[in-house]
Amino acid sequence: MKTSSFGYLVKEGTRSLWVNRLMSTAAIGVLAACMILVGAAGLFAANVSNIVSYFEDENEIVVFLQDGIDQKGVDDANLKIRMMSNVSEANFVSNEEALQEQMEKYGEYAWLLEEYQGEENMLPHAFRVKVKELEKLEQTAQDLLDMEEVQEVRVPTEVAHTLLGIRSVVTWCGTAIVAILLVVSLLIIANTIKITVFNRRKEISIMKYVGATDSFIKLPFVVEGLLLGLISALLAYMIVWGGYVYVMEWAGTVESAWLQELYRYFVPFEQVYKVLLASFCAIGVGIGSFGSMVFVGKYLKV
Protein backbone atom coordinates (compact mmCIF):
# COMPACT_ATOMS: atom_id res chain seq x y z
CA MET A 1 0.00 0.00 0.00
CA LYS A 2 1.30 3.43 -0.96
CA THR A 3 1.96 6.06 1.72
CA SER A 4 -0.56 8.36 0.02
CA SER A 5 -3.20 5.61 0.18
CA PHE A 6 -2.41 5.01 3.84
CA GLY A 7 -2.81 8.72 4.55
CA TYR A 8 -6.07 8.76 2.62
CA LEU A 9 -7.43 5.78 4.58
CA VAL A 10 -6.48 7.32 7.93
CA LYS A 11 -8.19 10.55 6.84
CA GLU A 12 -11.26 8.55 5.76
CA GLY A 13 -11.43 6.82 9.16
CA THR A 14 -11.28 10.18 10.93
CA ARG A 15 -13.87 11.70 8.63
CA SER A 16 -16.15 8.72 9.01
CA LEU A 17 -16.13 9.28 12.78
CA TRP A 18 -17.74 12.67 12.16
CA VAL A 19 -19.99 11.59 9.29
CA ASN A 20 -21.49 8.79 11.43
CA ARG A 21 -21.51 10.99 14.51
CA LEU A 22 -24.73 9.61 15.95
CA MET A 23 -23.39 6.06 16.10
CA SER A 24 -19.97 7.39 17.12
CA THR A 25 -21.52 9.22 20.07
CA ALA A 26 -23.42 6.09 21.09
CA ALA A 27 -20.31 3.94 20.87
CA ILE A 28 -18.22 6.47 22.82
CA GLY A 29 -20.94 6.71 25.47
CA VAL A 30 -21.16 2.95 25.93
CA LEU A 31 -17.42 2.43 25.92
CA ALA A 32 -16.76 5.31 28.34
CA ALA A 33 -19.56 4.19 30.69
CA CYS A 34 -18.12 0.68 30.84
CA MET A 35 -14.63 1.98 31.51
CA ILE A 36 -15.91 4.31 34.24
CA LEU A 37 -17.59 1.36 35.98
CA VAL A 38 -14.49 -0.79 35.68
CA GLY A 39 -12.27 2.08 36.86
CA ALA A 40 -14.51 2.92 39.83
CA ALA A 41 -14.66 -0.73 40.91
CA GLY A 42 -10.88 -1.00 40.59
CA LEU A 43 -10.26 2.18 42.60
CA PHE A 44 -12.69 1.06 45.32
CA ALA A 45 -10.94 -2.31 45.63
CA ALA A 46 -7.52 -0.60 45.70
CA ASN A 47 -8.64 1.70 48.53
CA VAL A 48 -10.14 -1.08 50.64
CA SER A 49 -7.01 -3.14 50.11
CA ASN A 50 -4.85 -0.19 51.18
CA ILE A 51 -6.87 0.36 54.35
CA VAL A 52 -6.75 -3.34 55.22
CA SER A 53 -2.99 -3.32 54.65
CA TYR A 54 -2.68 -0.50 57.16
CA PHE A 55 -4.49 -2.53 59.79
CA GLU A 56 -2.34 -5.51 58.95
CA ASP A 57 0.75 -3.42 59.60
CA GLU A 58 -0.60 -2.54 63.00
CA ASN A 59 -0.65 -6.21 63.95
CA GLU A 60 2.32 -7.31 65.99
CA ILE A 61 3.47 -10.37 67.86
CA VAL A 62 4.77 -9.74 71.34
CA VAL A 63 7.65 -12.12 72.15
CA PHE A 64 8.43 -12.40 75.89
CA LEU A 65 11.97 -13.56 76.65
CA GLN A 66 12.91 -15.96 79.48
CA ASP A 67 13.11 -14.45 82.97
CA GLY A 68 16.60 -13.36 83.98
CA ILE A 69 17.99 -13.59 80.46
CA ASP A 70 21.39 -11.87 80.15
CA GLN A 71 22.51 -9.35 77.50
CA LYS A 72 24.10 -12.08 75.36
CA GLY A 73 20.79 -13.98 75.38
CA VAL A 74 18.95 -10.83 74.27
CA ASP A 75 21.48 -10.24 71.46
CA ASP A 76 21.15 -13.86 70.29
CA ALA A 77 17.37 -13.63 70.31
CA ASN A 78 17.52 -10.32 68.41
CA LEU A 79 19.70 -11.88 65.74
CA LYS A 80 17.55 -15.02 65.40
CA ILE A 81 14.33 -13.01 65.15
CA ARG A 82 15.71 -10.69 62.48
CA MET A 83 16.96 -13.68 60.49
CA MET A 84 13.42 -15.02 60.13
CA SER A 85 12.15 -14.56 56.59
CA ASN A 86 8.63 -13.40 57.50
CA VAL A 87 9.79 -10.77 60.01
CA SER A 88 9.67 -7.23 58.71
CA GLU A 89 10.45 -5.37 61.92
CA ALA A 90 11.59 -6.29 65.43
CA ASN A 91 11.84 -3.76 68.28
CA PHE A 92 13.33 -4.62 71.61
CA VAL A 93 11.37 -3.51 74.68
CA SER A 94 13.34 -3.86 77.92
CA ASN A 95 11.49 -4.68 81.12
CA GLU A 96 12.22 -1.10 82.27
CA GLU A 97 10.54 0.34 79.17
CA ALA A 98 7.62 -2.05 79.59
CA LEU A 99 7.15 -0.92 83.18
CA GLN A 100 7.28 2.73 82.12
CA GLU A 101 4.56 2.02 79.50
CA GLN A 102 2.42 0.36 82.13
CA MET A 103 2.91 3.27 84.52
CA GLU A 104 1.86 5.68 81.80
CA LYS A 105 -1.27 3.65 81.25
CA TYR A 106 -2.04 3.69 84.95
CA GLY A 107 -1.90 7.48 84.94
CA GLU A 108 -2.61 8.85 88.42
CA TYR A 109 -2.31 5.33 89.87
CA ALA A 110 1.19 4.88 88.46
CA TRP A 111 2.55 5.03 92.00
CA LEU A 112 1.17 1.51 92.53
CA LEU A 113 3.92 0.19 90.24
CA GLU A 114 6.72 2.29 91.64
CA GLU A 115 7.90 -0.44 94.00
CA TYR A 116 8.57 -2.76 91.00
CA GLN A 117 11.22 -0.51 89.55
CA GLY A 118 14.86 -1.58 89.30
CA GLU A 119 15.74 -4.93 90.86
CA GLU A 120 12.11 -5.66 91.74
CA ASN A 121 10.95 -5.48 88.11
CA MET A 122 9.04 -8.72 87.47
CA LEU A 123 8.32 -8.02 83.82
CA PRO A 124 10.25 -9.92 81.15
CA HIS A 125 12.24 -8.35 78.32
CA ALA A 126 10.31 -8.53 75.07
CA PHE A 127 10.39 -7.98 71.31
CA ARG A 128 7.58 -6.48 69.29
CA VAL A 129 7.64 -8.21 65.95
CA LYS A 130 5.83 -7.26 62.74
CA VAL A 131 5.36 -9.80 60.01
CA LYS A 132 5.53 -9.41 56.25
CA GLU A 133 2.75 -11.83 55.38
CA LEU A 134 -0.22 -12.15 57.66
CA GLU A 135 -1.05 -15.55 56.21
CA LYS A 136 2.14 -16.97 57.78
CA LEU A 137 1.51 -15.33 61.16
CA GLU A 138 0.87 -18.55 63.07
CA GLN A 139 3.89 -20.35 61.64
CA THR A 140 6.13 -17.40 62.52
CA ALA A 141 4.69 -17.33 66.04
CA GLN A 142 5.49 -21.04 66.41
CA ASP A 143 9.07 -20.51 65.15
CA LEU A 144 9.49 -17.73 67.71
CA LEU A 145 8.12 -19.92 70.52
CA ASP A 146 10.55 -22.68 69.56
CA MET A 147 13.51 -20.39 70.36
CA GLU A 148 15.20 -21.29 73.66
CA GLU A 149 15.39 -17.60 74.69
CA VAL A 150 11.62 -17.25 74.38
CA GLN A 151 9.22 -17.85 77.25
CA GLU A 152 5.90 -16.86 75.70
CA VAL A 153 4.43 -15.45 72.49
CA ARG A 154 1.28 -13.36 72.24
CA VAL A 155 -0.32 -13.50 68.81
CA PRO A 156 -3.39 -11.50 67.66
CA THR A 157 -4.71 -14.50 65.77
CA GLU A 158 -8.36 -13.50 65.78
CA VAL A 159 -7.69 -10.02 64.42
CA ALA A 160 -5.39 -11.52 61.81
CA HIS A 161 -8.06 -13.96 60.68
CA THR A 162 -10.64 -11.18 60.44
CA LEU A 163 -8.31 -8.98 58.39
CA LEU A 164 -7.33 -11.86 56.16
CA GLY A 165 -11.01 -12.58 55.62
CA ILE A 166 -11.78 -8.96 54.72
CA ARG A 167 -8.85 -8.76 52.34
CA SER A 168 -9.77 -12.03 50.74
CA VAL A 169 -13.40 -10.92 50.24
CA VAL A 170 -12.34 -7.54 48.87
CA THR A 171 -9.80 -9.11 46.51
CA TRP A 172 -12.20 -11.73 45.20
CA CYS A 173 -15.20 -9.45 44.98
CA GLY A 174 -13.13 -6.70 43.36
CA THR A 175 -11.69 -9.09 40.79
CA ALA A 176 -15.09 -10.65 40.14
CA ILE A 177 -16.83 -7.27 39.75
CA VAL A 178 -14.12 -5.95 37.43
CA ALA A 179 -14.18 -9.21 35.43
CA ILE A 180 -17.98 -9.23 35.13
CA LEU A 181 -18.03 -5.55 34.15
CA LEU A 182 -15.33 -6.19 31.57
CA VAL A 183 -17.25 -9.08 30.04
CA VAL A 184 -20.51 -7.09 30.01
CA SER A 185 -18.67 -4.10 28.55
CA LEU A 186 -17.14 -6.27 25.86
CA LEU A 187 -20.55 -7.64 24.90
CA ILE A 188 -22.15 -4.20 24.77
CA ILE A 189 -19.24 -2.72 22.88
CA ALA A 190 -19.12 -5.65 20.47
CA ASN A 191 -22.80 -5.12 19.78
CA THR A 192 -22.37 -1.38 19.29
CA ILE A 193 -19.53 -1.91 16.82
CA LYS A 194 -21.56 -4.62 15.12
CA ILE A 195 -24.48 -2.22 14.63
CA THR A 196 -22.11 0.50 13.39
CA VAL A 197 -20.64 -1.86 10.82
CA PHE A 198 -24.04 -3.36 9.94
CA ASN A 199 -25.36 0.13 9.15
CA ARG A 200 -22.55 0.54 6.68
CA ARG A 201 -22.61 -2.91 5.07
CA LYS A 202 -23.83 -1.41 1.80
CA GLU A 203 -20.87 0.91 1.74
CA ILE A 204 -18.58 -2.06 2.34
CA SER A 205 -20.17 -4.00 -0.53
CA ILE A 206 -19.73 -1.00 -2.87
CA MET A 207 -16.06 -0.91 -1.98
CA LYS A 208 -15.78 -4.61 -2.79
CA TYR A 209 -17.47 -4.14 -6.20
CA VAL A 210 -15.01 -1.48 -7.27
CA GLY A 211 -12.13 -3.80 -6.45
CA ALA A 212 -11.04 -2.67 -2.99
CA THR A 213 -8.92 -5.19 -1.12
CA ASP A 214 -9.99 -6.35 2.34
CA SER A 215 -7.21 -4.40 4.05
CA PHE A 216 -8.16 -1.24 2.12
CA ILE A 217 -11.71 -1.56 3.44
CA LYS A 218 -10.71 -2.52 6.95
CA LEU A 219 -8.16 0.20 7.63
CA PRO A 220 -10.56 3.19 7.87
CA PHE A 221 -12.82 1.14 10.16
CA VAL A 222 -9.87 0.17 12.34
CA VAL A 223 -8.72 3.81 12.49
CA GLU A 224 -12.27 4.82 13.37
CA GLY A 225 -12.51 2.13 16.08
CA LEU A 226 -9.13 3.13 17.44
CA LEU A 227 -10.15 6.79 17.64
CA LEU A 228 -13.50 5.88 19.22
CA GLY A 229 -11.63 3.83 21.82
CA LEU A 230 -9.12 6.58 22.50
CA ILE A 231 -11.76 9.29 22.87
CA SER A 232 -13.80 7.02 25.17
CA ALA A 233 -10.70 6.25 27.26
CA LEU A 234 -9.85 9.93 27.70
CA LEU A 235 -13.45 10.81 28.50
CA ALA A 236 -13.72 7.99 31.06
CA TYR A 237 -10.38 8.98 32.58
CA MET A 238 -11.45 12.62 32.99
CA ILE A 239 -14.74 11.61 34.62
CA VAL A 240 -13.11 9.11 36.98
CA TRP A 241 -10.42 11.67 37.82
CA GLY A 242 -12.95 14.40 38.54
CA GLY A 243 -15.19 12.04 40.52
CA TYR A 244 -12.34 10.62 42.58
CA VAL A 245 -10.89 14.02 43.43
CA TYR A 246 -14.38 15.20 44.42
CA VAL A 247 -14.94 12.19 46.71
CA MET A 248 -11.48 12.63 48.26
CA GLU A 249 -12.14 16.31 48.94
CA TRP A 250 -15.51 15.50 50.44
CA ALA A 251 -14.04 12.74 52.64
CA GLY A 252 -11.37 15.18 53.81
CA THR A 253 -13.92 17.66 55.07
CA VAL A 254 -16.40 15.29 56.75
CA GLU A 255 -16.32 15.59 60.53
CA SER A 256 -16.24 11.91 61.27
CA ALA A 257 -13.37 10.59 63.34
CA TRP A 258 -13.27 7.15 61.76
CA LEU A 259 -13.51 8.58 58.26
CA GLN A 260 -10.67 10.97 59.04
CA GLU A 261 -8.64 8.02 60.30
CA LEU A 262 -9.34 6.08 57.10
CA TYR A 263 -8.83 9.16 54.93
CA ARG A 264 -5.09 8.99 55.66
CA TYR A 265 -4.98 5.62 53.93
CA PHE A 266 -6.95 6.47 50.80
CA VAL A 267 -4.95 5.94 47.65
CA PRO A 268 -3.98 9.38 46.25
CA PHE A 269 -4.95 9.84 42.60
CA GLU A 270 -1.35 10.74 41.72
CA GLN A 271 -0.40 7.21 42.71
CA VAL A 272 -2.76 5.49 40.29
CA TYR A 273 -3.28 7.91 37.40
CA LYS A 274 -0.64 6.37 35.14
CA VAL A 275 -1.97 2.84 35.55
CA LEU A 276 -5.55 4.05 35.15
CA LEU A 277 -4.84 6.09 32.02
CA ALA A 278 -2.74 3.32 30.47
CA SER A 279 -5.42 0.68 31.25
CA PHE A 280 -8.22 2.82 29.83
CA CYS A 281 -6.26 3.59 26.67
CA ALA A 282 -5.30 -0.06 26.24
CA ILE A 283 -8.89 -1.24 26.76
CA GLY A 284 -10.37 1.48 24.53
CA VAL A 285 -7.91 1.25 21.68
CA GLY A 286 -7.76 -2.54 21.85
CA ILE A 287 -11.51 -3.11 21.88
CA GLY A 288 -12.20 -0.33 19.36
CA SER A 289 -9.72 -1.39 16.71
CA PHE A 290 -9.93 -5.15 17.22
CA GLY A 291 -13.74 -5.09 17.38
CA SER A 292 -13.98 -3.09 14.16
CA MET A 293 -11.57 -5.41 12.39
CA VAL A 294 -13.48 -8.55 13.41
CA PHE A 295 -16.93 -7.24 12.55
CA VAL A 296 -15.94 -5.61 9.26
CA GLY A 297 -14.46 -8.96 8.31
CA LYS A 298 -17.94 -10.48 8.52
CA TYR A 299 -19.23 -8.20 5.78
CA LEU A 300 -16.31 -8.65 3.44
CA LYS A 301 -17.51 -11.89 1.90
CA VAL A 302 -19.11 -10.18 -1.10
Added chain:
Amino acid sequence: MIEFSNVSKRYENGTKALENVSLNIDRGEFVFIVGSSGAGKSTLIKLMLREEKPTSGIIHVNGFNLNKIKRRQIPKFRRTLGVVFQDFRLIPYMTAYDNVAFALRVTNVSSRDIRRRVPYVLGLVGLASKARIVPDKLSGGEQQRVALARALVNNPDLIIADEPTGNIDPELSFEIVELLHEINKMGTTIVMVTHEHELVSHFNHRVITIENGTVVSDAPEYQEESGGYL
Protein backbone atom coordinates in the same frame (compact mmCIF):
# COMPACT_ATOMS: atom_id res chain seq x y z
CA MET B 1 -14.36 -11.91 -23.02
CA ILE B 2 -17.18 -13.71 -21.17
CA GLU B 3 -17.59 -17.42 -21.49
CA PHE B 4 -20.11 -19.59 -19.65
CA SER B 5 -19.83 -23.34 -20.31
CA ASN B 6 -22.69 -25.49 -19.01
CA VAL B 7 -23.08 -23.33 -15.94
CA SER B 8 -25.62 -24.28 -13.30
CA LYS B 9 -26.32 -22.58 -10.04
CA ARG B 10 -28.31 -24.03 -7.22
CA TYR B 11 -28.55 -22.08 -3.95
CA GLU B 12 -28.21 -23.69 -0.54
CA ASN B 13 -31.97 -23.46 0.04
CA GLY B 14 -32.47 -25.69 -3.00
CA THR B 15 -33.53 -22.98 -5.46
CA LYS B 16 -32.37 -23.74 -8.97
CA ALA B 17 -31.33 -20.34 -10.39
CA LEU B 18 -29.50 -21.38 -13.57
CA GLU B 19 -29.48 -24.65 -15.45
CA ASN B 20 -26.82 -25.56 -17.97
CA VAL B 21 -26.23 -22.07 -19.33
CA SER B 22 -23.64 -21.66 -22.09
CA LEU B 23 -22.91 -18.35 -23.72
CA ASN B 24 -20.09 -16.35 -25.26
CA ILE B 25 -19.76 -12.61 -25.35
CA ASP B 26 -16.92 -11.23 -27.42
CA ARG B 27 -14.86 -8.09 -27.00
CA GLY B 28 -16.63 -4.96 -28.20
CA GLU B 29 -20.15 -6.42 -28.12
CA PHE B 30 -23.22 -4.75 -26.62
CA VAL B 31 -25.51 -7.40 -25.19
CA PHE B 32 -28.88 -7.04 -23.55
CA ILE B 33 -29.83 -9.80 -21.11
CA VAL B 34 -33.58 -9.94 -20.74
CA GLY B 35 -36.14 -12.06 -18.98
CA SER B 36 -38.93 -11.85 -16.47
CA SER B 37 -38.45 -11.50 -12.71
CA GLY B 38 -36.87 -14.56 -11.14
CA ALA B 39 -35.65 -15.84 -14.50
CA GLY B 40 -32.05 -15.97 -13.36
CA LYS B 41 -30.69 -12.65 -14.69
CA SER B 42 -29.38 -11.46 -11.34
CA THR B 43 -27.71 -14.80 -10.65
CA LEU B 44 -26.02 -14.55 -14.04
CA ILE B 45 -24.63 -11.12 -13.09
CA LYS B 46 -23.56 -12.34 -9.66
CA LEU B 47 -21.67 -15.17 -11.29
CA MET B 48 -20.01 -12.75 -13.75
CA LEU B 49 -18.88 -10.58 -10.84
CA ARG B 50 -17.76 -13.61 -8.85
CA GLU B 51 -20.17 -12.67 -6.08
CA GLU B 52 -21.38 -16.27 -6.35
CA LYS B 53 -19.66 -19.45 -7.48
CA PRO B 54 -21.32 -21.84 -9.93
CA THR B 55 -22.51 -25.21 -8.69
CA SER B 56 -21.18 -26.70 -11.92
CA GLY B 57 -19.76 -25.48 -15.21
CA ILE B 58 -16.90 -23.14 -16.05
CA ILE B 59 -16.87 -19.34 -16.18
CA HIS B 60 -14.19 -17.15 -17.75
CA VAL B 61 -14.45 -13.35 -17.55
CA ASN B 62 -11.74 -10.94 -18.75
CA GLY B 63 -9.18 -13.75 -18.85
CA PHE B 64 -9.89 -14.92 -15.28
CA ASN B 65 -11.12 -18.42 -14.61
CA LEU B 66 -13.74 -17.62 -11.97
CA ASN B 67 -13.91 -21.22 -10.82
CA LYS B 68 -10.28 -21.21 -9.80
CA ILE B 69 -9.75 -17.59 -8.80
CA LYS B 70 -8.38 -17.15 -5.25
CA ARG B 71 -10.16 -14.87 -2.79
CA ARG B 72 -7.28 -12.39 -2.70
CA GLN B 73 -7.31 -12.16 -6.52
CA ILE B 74 -10.97 -11.09 -6.66
CA PRO B 75 -10.23 -7.34 -6.14
CA LYS B 76 -7.73 -7.50 -9.01
CA PHE B 77 -10.34 -9.18 -11.22
CA ARG B 78 -13.04 -6.65 -10.34
CA ARG B 79 -10.74 -3.79 -11.28
CA THR B 80 -10.82 -5.06 -14.87
CA LEU B 81 -14.53 -4.31 -15.17
CA GLY B 82 -17.02 -1.60 -14.29
CA VAL B 83 -20.36 -2.29 -12.63
CA VAL B 84 -23.55 -0.24 -12.62
CA PHE B 85 -26.50 -1.22 -10.42
CA GLN B 86 -30.18 -0.38 -10.43
CA ASP B 87 -29.91 1.30 -6.99
CA PHE B 88 -26.77 3.26 -8.01
CA ARG B 89 -24.82 2.13 -4.93
CA LEU B 90 -23.04 5.40 -4.35
CA ILE B 91 -21.41 6.14 -1.00
CA PRO B 92 -23.85 8.67 0.47
CA TYR B 93 -21.44 10.93 2.32
CA MET B 94 -19.02 11.25 -0.60
CA THR B 95 -19.42 13.85 -3.34
CA ALA B 96 -19.88 12.78 -6.95
CA TYR B 97 -16.17 13.48 -7.47
CA ASP B 98 -15.12 11.37 -4.46
CA ASN B 99 -17.40 8.50 -5.43
CA VAL B 100 -15.70 8.33 -8.82
CA ALA B 101 -12.23 8.94 -7.38
CA PHE B 102 -12.80 6.10 -4.90
CA ALA B 103 -12.62 3.52 -7.69
CA LEU B 104 -9.19 4.88 -8.58
CA ARG B 105 -7.98 5.15 -5.01
CA VAL B 106 -8.54 1.45 -4.38
CA THR B 107 -6.17 0.71 -7.24
CA ASN B 108 -3.45 2.97 -5.81
CA VAL B 109 -3.66 5.52 -8.63
CA SER B 110 -1.64 8.65 -7.82
CA SER B 111 -3.45 11.78 -6.62
CA ARG B 112 -2.24 13.60 -9.74
CA ASP B 113 -3.86 11.05 -12.04
CA ILE B 114 -7.05 11.13 -9.96
CA ARG B 115 -7.23 14.91 -10.36
CA ARG B 116 -6.79 14.49 -14.11
CA ARG B 117 -9.09 11.52 -14.79
CA VAL B 118 -12.09 12.13 -12.56
CA PRO B 119 -13.11 15.51 -14.04
CA TYR B 120 -12.65 14.06 -17.53
CA VAL B 121 -15.00 11.13 -16.86
CA LEU B 122 -17.53 13.32 -15.06
CA GLY B 123 -17.47 15.56 -18.14
CA LEU B 124 -18.05 12.52 -20.33
CA VAL B 125 -21.28 11.71 -18.49
CA GLY B 126 -22.29 15.39 -18.41
CA LEU B 127 -21.80 16.01 -14.72
CA ALA B 128 -18.71 18.24 -14.66
CA SER B 129 -20.65 21.01 -12.94
CA LYS B 130 -22.00 18.72 -10.20
CA ALA B 131 -18.73 17.19 -9.06
CA ARG B 132 -18.95 18.60 -5.53
CA ILE B 133 -22.52 17.53 -4.86
CA VAL B 134 -23.42 14.53 -2.67
CA PRO B 135 -25.68 11.81 -4.18
CA ASP B 136 -28.76 12.79 -2.15
CA LYS B 137 -28.83 16.18 -3.87
CA LEU B 138 -28.73 14.65 -7.36
CA SER B 139 -31.65 13.27 -9.39
CA GLY B 140 -31.94 9.54 -10.08
CA GLY B 141 -30.59 9.98 -13.60
CA GLU B 142 -27.67 12.04 -12.35
CA GLN B 143 -26.87 9.50 -9.66
CA GLN B 144 -26.83 6.76 -12.25
CA ARG B 145 -24.49 8.85 -14.39
CA VAL B 146 -22.13 9.19 -11.41
CA ALA B 147 -22.26 5.41 -11.04
CA LEU B 148 -21.51 5.09 -14.74
CA ALA B 149 -18.58 7.49 -14.41
CA ARG B 150 -17.29 5.38 -11.54
CA ALA B 151 -17.57 2.27 -13.70
CA LEU B 152 -15.73 4.00 -16.53
CA VAL B 153 -12.93 5.73 -14.71
CA ASN B 154 -10.61 2.72 -14.65
CA ASN B 155 -10.90 2.33 -18.45
CA PRO B 156 -12.40 -1.15 -18.14
CA ASP B 157 -12.76 -3.45 -21.12
CA LEU B 158 -16.14 -4.58 -19.83
CA ILE B 159 -19.07 -2.83 -18.18
CA ILE B 160 -21.80 -4.87 -16.51
CA ALA B 161 -24.99 -2.92 -15.93
CA ASP B 162 -27.68 -4.59 -13.82
CA GLU B 163 -31.01 -2.88 -14.60
CA PRO B 164 -29.33 0.55 -14.72
CA THR B 165 -32.55 2.24 -15.76
CA GLY B 166 -34.82 0.51 -13.24
CA ASN B 167 -34.94 3.44 -10.84
CA ILE B 168 -35.08 6.38 -13.21
CA ASP B 169 -37.62 8.12 -15.42
CA PRO B 170 -38.20 6.59 -18.90
CA GLU B 171 -36.84 9.63 -20.77
CA LEU B 172 -33.68 9.56 -18.66
CA SER B 173 -33.39 5.81 -19.26
CA PHE B 174 -32.73 6.46 -22.93
CA GLU B 175 -30.01 8.94 -21.98
CA ILE B 176 -28.26 6.35 -19.84
CA VAL B 177 -28.41 3.63 -22.48
CA GLU B 178 -27.34 6.19 -25.09
CA LEU B 179 -24.27 6.87 -22.95
CA LEU B 180 -23.55 3.14 -22.72
CA HIS B 181 -24.03 2.94 -26.46
CA GLU B 182 -21.44 5.70 -26.97
CA ILE B 183 -19.04 3.97 -24.59
CA ASN B 184 -19.52 0.76 -26.54
CA LYS B 185 -18.61 2.57 -29.74
CA MET B 186 -15.24 3.36 -28.15
CA GLY B 187 -14.58 -0.39 -27.85
CA THR B 188 -15.85 -1.26 -24.37
CA THR B 189 -17.93 -4.40 -24.07
CA ILE B 190 -21.32 -3.78 -22.46
CA VAL B 191 -23.54 -6.36 -20.80
CA MET B 192 -26.82 -4.83 -19.70
CA VAL B 193 -29.62 -6.57 -17.86
CA THR B 194 -33.03 -5.02 -18.42
CA HIS B 195 -36.70 -5.81 -18.74
CA GLU B 196 -37.63 -2.65 -20.66
CA HIS B 197 -38.80 -3.61 -24.15
CA GLU B 198 -38.61 -0.06 -25.48
CA LEU B 199 -34.96 0.27 -24.71
CA VAL B 200 -34.06 -3.09 -26.20
CA SER B 201 -36.01 -2.44 -29.38
CA HIS B 202 -34.68 1.10 -29.72
CA PHE B 203 -30.99 0.25 -29.52
CA ASN B 204 -31.07 -2.93 -31.53
CA HIS B 205 -28.20 -4.96 -30.07
CA ARG B 206 -27.74 -8.65 -29.38
CA VAL B 207 -30.40 -9.96 -26.99
CA ILE B 208 -29.98 -13.01 -24.75
CA THR B 209 -33.25 -14.13 -23.18
CA ILE B 210 -33.30 -16.12 -20.00
CA GLU B 211 -36.32 -17.91 -18.64
CA ASN B 212 -36.51 -20.36 -15.75
CA GLY B 213 -32.76 -20.41 -15.45
CA THR B 214 -31.99 -21.32 -19.05
CA VAL B 215 -31.10 -19.38 -22.18
CA VAL B 216 -34.23 -19.58 -24.33
CA SER B 217 -32.97 -17.36 -27.13
CA ASP B 218 -29.84 -15.60 -28.24
CA ALA B 219 -30.67 -13.21 -31.05
CA PRO B 220 -28.20 -10.88 -32.80
CA GLU B 221 -30.80 -8.14 -32.56
CA TYR B 222 -34.29 -7.39 -31.27
CA GLN B 223 -36.91 -9.47 -33.13
CA GLU B 224 -40.34 -7.89 -33.20
CA GLU B 225 -41.98 -10.77 -35.06
CA SER B 226 -41.26 -13.26 -32.29
CA GLY B 227 -43.10 -11.07 -29.81
CA GLY B 228 -40.03 -9.15 -28.74
CA TYR B 229 -37.55 -11.12 -26.79
CA LEU B 230 -40.03 -13.36 -25.15
